[in-house]
């Protein structure tokens with residue numbers, strides 16, 4: 168299985184969680200990692216043909232990012248807007264992503280218990296991530312349950328260490344179940 172990891176952090180050099188994940192995933196055979204900020208530069212400009220060729224070679228696409236204002240950092244949105252074009256991802260002849268898998272790997276500052284009705288963040292992570300889920304449905308991809316690390320800025324480094332090996336085994340696991348809408 169070919170796995171493409173799209174890492175969307177504005178500055179991996181100042182990151183703890185996402186840099187650790189990025190470096191660990193980069194060392195795994197069969198995984199191609201791509202630092203979108205390094206590729207797109209300050210202007211966040213992407214060459215759609217290059218990005219689309221990488222997507223076509225992948226069976227599973229991982230979008231890895233820190234949770235910023237209840238969404239992803241803007242570089243991922245810029246990449247999506249410039250790459251998932253008509254004729255490729257949707258519209259006439261736009262079937263190139265059909266059947267591929269999409270898996271989100273997200274780190275949050277907030278603790279797990281804050282992401283529920285009645286708590287500080289009011290909504291679950293699955294609810295916050297629905298634009299990605301619907302995008303994957305729209306382009307015919309199978310949306311896999313997201314991998315989420317909460318309290319990512321915690322000083323307890325053992326949690327980050329554990330999450331890194333869990334992430335690698337999750338991302339490389341051959342059979343993952345697509346989430347059904349009823350799971351909410």
Ligand SMILES: Cc1cc2nc3c(=O)[nH]c(=O)nc-3n(C[C@H](O)[C@H](O)[C@H](O)COP(=O)(O)O)c2cc1C
Nearest residue numbers: 182183184185233234235236237274275276277319
């Ligand atoms: C601009 C910005 C917005 C953020 N918004 C959220 C948020 O909405 N919810 C949350 O739980 N954490 C939020 N955080 C915390 C980040 O998710 C956290 O710093 C990140 O996951 C840590 O990963 P890193 O070490 O790779 O940078 C935000 C951080 C920044 C800088």
